[in-house]
Amino acid sequence: xxxxxxxQILDSTVRLATPLLLACLAGLWSERAGIFDxxxxxxxxxxxxFAAAIAYTSxxxxxxxxxxxxxxxxxxxxxxxxSITFRGNQLISGVAINFLAAGLAVVIAQTWFAQGGxxxxxxSEARFANIELPGAATRIRDIAQQGPLGQIYSExxxxxxxxxxxxxxxxxxxxxxxxxxxxxxxxxxxxENPAAVDxxxxxxxxxxxxxxxxxxxxxxxxxxxxSTALSSGFVKDMSAGRGFIxxxxxxxxxxxxxxxxxxxxxxxxxxxxxxxxxxxxLGDFIVPVQFMQALPYILVVIVLAGLVGKxxxxxxxxxxxxxxx
Amino acid sequence: xxKMPKWADVVLIxxxxxxxxxxxxGLVVAIIGESPWRAMQIMVRGAFGSAYGWGYTLxxxxxxxxxxxAVAVAFHARLFNIGGEGQAALGGLGVAVILxxxxxxxxxxxxxxxxxxxxxxxxxWAALPAYLQAKRGSHIVIxxxxxxxxxxxxxxxxxxxxxxxxxxxxxxxxxxxxxxHLPSAADFAGGLGFRGSTPxxxxxxxxxxxxxxxWLLIWRTRLGYEIRAFGHSETAxxxxxxxxxxxxxxxxxxxxALAGMMAINVVMGEAERLVLDFVEGAGFVGIAVALMGRSHxxxxxxxxxxxxxxxQGGAELQFEMPAISREMIVVIQALVILFTGxxxxxxxxxxxxxxxxxxxxxxxxxxxxxx
Numbered sequence: 176x177x178x179x180x181x182x183q184i185l186d187s188t189v190r191l192a193t194p195l196l197l198a199c200l201a202g203l204w205s206e207r208a209g210i211f212d213x214x215x216x217x218x219x220x221x222x223x224x225f226a227a228a229i230a231y232t233s234x235x236x237x238x239x240x241x242x243x244x245x246x247x248x249x250x251x252x253x254x255x256x257x258s259i260t261f262r263g264n265q266l267i268s269g270v271a272i273n274f275l276a277a278g279l280a281v282v283i284a285q286t287w288f289a290q291g292g293x294x295x296x297x298x299s300e301a302r303f304a305n306i307e308l309p310g311a312a313t314r315i316r317d318i319a320q321q322g323p324l325g326q327i328y329s330e331x332x333x334x335x336x337x338x339x340x341x342x343x344x345x346x347x348x349x350x351x352x353x354x355x356x357x358x359x360x361x362x363x364x365x366x367e368n369p370a371a372v373d374x375x376x377x378x379x380x381x382x383x384x385x386x387x388x389x390x391x392x393x394x395x396x397x398x399x400x401x402s403t404a405l406s407s408g409f410v411k412d413m414s415a416g417r418g419f420i421x422x423x424x425x426x427x428x429x430x431x432x433x434x435x436x437x438x439x440x441x442x443x444x445x446x447x448x449x450x451x452x453x454x455x456x457l458g459d460f461i462v463p464v465q466f467m468q469a470l471p472y473i474l475v476v477i478v479l480a481g482l483v484g485k486x487x488x489x490x491x492x493x494x495x496x497x498x499x500x
Numbered sequence: 501x502x503k504m505p506k507w508a509d510v511v512l513i514x515x516x517x518x519x520x521x522x523x524x525x526g527l528v529v530a531i532i533g534e535s536p537w538r539a540m541q542i543m544v545r546g547a548f549g550s551a552y553g554w555g556y557t558l559x560x561x562x563x564x565x566x567x568x569x570a571v572a573v574a575f576h577a578r579l580f581n582i583g584g585e586g587q588a589a590l591g592g593l594g595v596a597v598i599l600x601x602x603x604x605x606x607x608x609x610x611x612x613x614x615x616x617x618x619x620x621x622x623x624x625w626a627a628l629p630a631y632l633q634a635k636r637g638s639h640i641v642i643x644x645x646x647x648x649x650x651x652x653x654x655x656x657x658x659x660x661x662x663x664x665x666x667x668x669x670x671x672x673x674x675x676x677x678x679x680x681h682l683p684s685a686a687d688f689a690g691g692l693g694f695r696g697s698t699p700x701x702x703x704x705x706x707x708x709x710x711x712x713x714x715w716l717l718i719w720r721t722r723l724g725y726e727i728r729a730f731g732h733s734e735t736a737x738x739x740x741x742x743x744x745x746x747x748x749x750x751x752x753x754x755x756x757a758l759a760g761m762m763a764i765n766v767v768m769g770e771a772e773r774l775v776l777d778f779v780e781g782a783g784f785v786g787i788a789v790a791l792m793g794r795s796h797x798x799x800x801x802x803x804x805x806x807x808x809x810x811x812q813g814g815a816e817l818q819f820e821m822p823a824i825s826r827e828m829i830v831v832i833q834a835l836v837i838l839f840t841g842x843x844x845x846x847x848x849x850x851x852x853x854x855x856x857x858x859x860x861x862x863x864x865x866x867x868x869x870x871x
Contacts, residue, residue: 257842265642268842271834277828285825286532292825419645437852445805469653479638
């Protein structure tokens with residue numbers, strides 16, 4: 176395996192890690208405020224559909240992106256209503272949202288486009304183009320001529336869609352807001368001890384709704400990335416469990432932003448390797464592709480089993496807050 | 501004081517929730533531009549209008565009774581077993597292993613063995629998440645979701661690399677021997693008009709027996725009492741000398757075993773071989789069924805029948821109204837979960853208000869002549 180092949184795998188690692196990262200950060204915001212969100216998958220999926228459908232009909236990928244975010248936020252409001260306002264079970268609400276998205280996306284797609292529950296292939300202007308950074312070579316022949324640093328720059332760093340860079344920028348942004356602003360402190364406090372926040376005269380409901388809405392925006396971007404940047408159009412169930420891998424990454428990262436980045440890159444790497452090689456030969460032993468696909472989940476179970484460190488979730492997670500108990 | 505009579509809690513609120521879910525579904529159909537009324541007529545006719553429809557409706561209902569009971573039993577211990585999908589898949593694996601490995605002389609022996617293996621494999625798949633919940637406090641929802649995905653990867657691997665018939669491209673096992681085929685509805689109820697093609701088989705009686713057993717377990721045994729006590733209050737249960745680890749483990753093993761029994765209906769009764777993705781979401785439908793049925797076997801049977809009818813009627817709907825995708829069923833399922841589960845308080849609070857004000861008015865009416 177030569178250097179360029181490794182770079183190509185890392186390049187697709189970044190591409191595949193992006194939706195995971197956005198969804199993982201969405202989960203981080205929500206769960207840090209004490210709202211479990213297993214509806215990441217559904218919000219991504221509905222956003223993927225609306226982003227592709229609106230980008231196709233309007234011809235503008237940006238309009239599509241905003242439509243995707245809006246759709247995801249509608250489901251986020253629903254989750255907020257169920258789990259904050261009506262103090263329902265947050266997990267059940269998440270399950271309902273996943274099914275609602277999986278069903279509605281296909282039903283609406285069938286009604287609008289009549290192509291068996293998918294959107295038409297998006298033309299290039301309705302997709303996010305790859306950004307070539309200045310000085311980067313684009314053709315594979317030119318890249319192969321460059322030195323190692325040039326190859327890293329051209330193959331790995333340059334040539335991604337703007338959403339990839341946006342997702343990466345969200346990591347320090349999330350860290351800064353959560354750990355360096357008053358809003359972030361309150362938000363984390365509401366996930367640990369909402370009664371204390373309430374005593375200080377700050378609205379628990381308001382903070383939690385804010386967190387759930389931020390999660391909605393991030394899931395919306397993740398979904399739009401799936402259908403308008405990673406592929407060109409929506410197909411049924413295209414999120415393919417990424418929302419749950421993001422949840423796995425969130426646990427793996429122990430609910431912290433920078434760890435979330437590394438966890439998502441790791442899981443993206445598994446995905447990239449699994450895509451490139453069907454079966455991996457290690458000496459006499461063949462690692463089947465299905466093992467690579469299951470690896471993120473297996474790793475999380477190992478982490479949860481306490482074999483590698485201990486993952487402690489926010490203390491008030493999953494519990495609706497009742498004033499004056 | 502009870503805020504409202506028991507019948508309102510057990511019958512009225514689930515009924516209102518389901519009606520709300522169906523109304524919103526009808527709204528979706530209307531927005532698509534079809535008539536919700538006609539859609540409902542087609543679905544009801546498709547599900548109940550013929551022996552053919554009944555055969556499929558009851559066949560699906562059998563699956564949902566098993567997965568619904570699985571979720572319901574776990575709910576009683578306040579455990580949310582979302583892993584029915586993976587546990588049922590492992591149950592199918594158990595069925596295939598024992599039916600392919602042994603040359604069975606008669607279906608009744610094969611059935612007993614297949615049941616044992618289905619429950620064993622499925623319960624084993626539920627055991628690790630249960631252990632992690634009991635000992636490490638890892639949330640069972642997260643671990644069972646992870647186990648669903650691991651199960652699906654495992655099954656793909658085994659079907660492609662181990663079970664696949666030499667020379668065949670499709671990832672499925674060899675067909676089971678004819679001696680292991682379960683009697684279908686055409687055999688035991690042919691007089692009712694069931695043909696040989698019906699998927700309905702004697703598993704439905706197993707499902708009904710399972711309902712009775714679950715009822716006995718939960719409300720008539722010491723273990724069931726402990727499970728319910730643990731579900732109501734873990735601290736009180738511990739104070740009463742109930743071992744939480746034991747309850748979590750046993751409840752999840754029973755729950756997993758029930759989910760695995762679904763494979764008897766599909767793998768042994770219908771497909772008669774192990775195929776990819778045979779669970780087809782039944783594990784998740786079980787969540788809706790358990791929520792709607794209020795975790796009671798009678799409620800589970802009724803809810804399973806409704807969802808069986810939705811699945812069969814939905815298939816017919818797709819033929820008659822091509823504009824409506826079959827995924828409409830998933831939307832209805834989601835709305836039922838949403839209204840009966842997550843938005844329960846939205847329905848409950850106004851109903852409680854009504855009953856409270858009724859009661860107050862009744863009290864006033866009693867008092868007024870004296871005043």
